Amino acid sequence: MNASIAHSATLAARTTDSLQLLQSVISLDEVKKTFSSSGGESVDVIEDITLDIKQEEFVSIVGPSGCGKSTMFNIISGLLEPSAGTITLRGHDPKRGARIGYMLQRDLLFPWRTIIDNVCLGLEVQGIPKARRYEVAHDYLARYGLADFAKQYPNTLSGGMRQRVALIRTLITEPDLILLDEPFSALDYQTRLVLEEEIVSILKDAHKTVVLITHDIGEAISMSDRVAVMTQRPTSVKKIYDVGLSRELGSCLKARSDVRYQTFFDSIWNDLDIQISGGAS
Numbered sequence: 001m002n003a004s005i006a007h008s009a010t011l012a013a014r015t016t017d018s019l020q021l022l023q024s025v026i027s028l029d030e031v032k033k034t035f036s037s038s039g040g041e042s043v044d045v046i047e048d049i050t051l052d053i054k055q056e057e058f059v060s061i062v063g064p065s066g067c068g069k070s071t072m073f074n075i076i077s078g079l080l081e082p083s084a085g086t087i088t089l090r091g092h093d094p095k096r097g098a099r100i101g102y103m104l105q106r107d108l109l110f111p112w113r114t115i116i117d118n119v120c121l122g123l124e125v126q127g128i129p130k131a132r133r134y135e136v137a138h139d140y141l142a143r144y145g146l147a148d149f150a151k152q153y154p155n156t157l158s159g160g161m162r163q164r165v166a167l168i169r170t171l172i173t174e175p176d177l178i179l180l181d182e183p184f185s186a187l188d189y190q191t192r193l194v195l196e197e198e199i200v201s202i203l204k205d206a207h208k209t210v211v212l213i214t215h216d217i218g219e220a221i222s223m224s225d226r227v228a229v230m231t232q233r234p235t236s237v238k239k240i241y242d243v244g245l246s247r248e249l250g251s252c253l254k255a256r257s258d259v260r261y262q263t264f265f266d267s268i269w270n271d272l273d274i275q276i277s278g279g280a281s
């Protein structure tokens with residue numbers, strides 16, 4: 001272990017120590033998933049995911065494309081059954097009424113609904129009366145600088161703003177856990193940097209527990225308390241890094257310019273074992 005990683009590990013250990021005292025929000029214990037194909041063959045996708053995420057932690061998952069990351073989210077959110085292993089959300093089975101907010105690469109805002117009506121969707125599903133949902137939604141939109149856009153339609157907003165709206169729509173239902181599946185991958189680089197910063201700040205302010213899937217190593221390092229690196233399919237957790245740079249420095253951008261950033265980057269890059277052939281673009 002080189003000096004800067006060791007230094008960072010010490011700092012992160014303090015964060016991790018304080019996290020030890022906090023309640024576990026989501027625990028995956030030896031979770032496995034095998035899909036059966038129509039031809040009757042079975043495909044092992046998840047070999048073993050064992051991961052415990054604490055209250056207000058921000059954990060990123062990086063791994064090769066197709067290794068089973070989105071499948072893991074579908075299992076956490078109860079959309080898919082694991083083939084083996086257990087998942088507990090605040091000590092209970094997640095299928096029993098746990099609130100999980102799910103945000104995807106595409107914002108999935110309804111184009112025929114105004115921003116406020118998109119933001120209200122979850123409250124509407126919960127049967128909350130219109131006057132009350134508008135009151136709550138106005139409060140959220142104002143808090144996150146989107147009040148002026150309440151009556152506009154999604155197509156009048158930039159991709160970055162639509163993702164902020166999608167996040168607010170997720171937050172408004174007060175989920176116990178927020179799952180972000182490559183939420184920035186369709187955005188340009190500058191917008192991504194701004195949104196990373198904003199979203200970490202919004203989620204910290206709201207005291208949320210977050211799991212982010214990303215193929216962007218830099219994004220994972222700059223945003224997270226911990227980064228879990230996954231193996232190729234059938235996937236398992238290869239390594240977990242205590243990063244904590246954005247928490248320590250109060251900014252994702254500062255995390256990117258910290259000397260430890262590159263060391264983490266190189267180490268995670270090596271773990272991912274990315275093959276670059278001479279002709280690759």
Ligand code: ADP
Pocket residue numbers: 035036043045063064065066067068069070071072233
């Ligand atoms: P990632 O999100 O890591 O890119 P996914 O979790 O989407 O990967 O998919 C992992 C693997 O599981 C892929 O090979 C995919 O084809 C396969 N897979 C995903 N869902 C199903 C399904 N419902 N039935 C069969 N195979 C699936």
Ligand code: MG
Pocket residue numbers: 069070071181
């Ligand atoms: Mg995926």
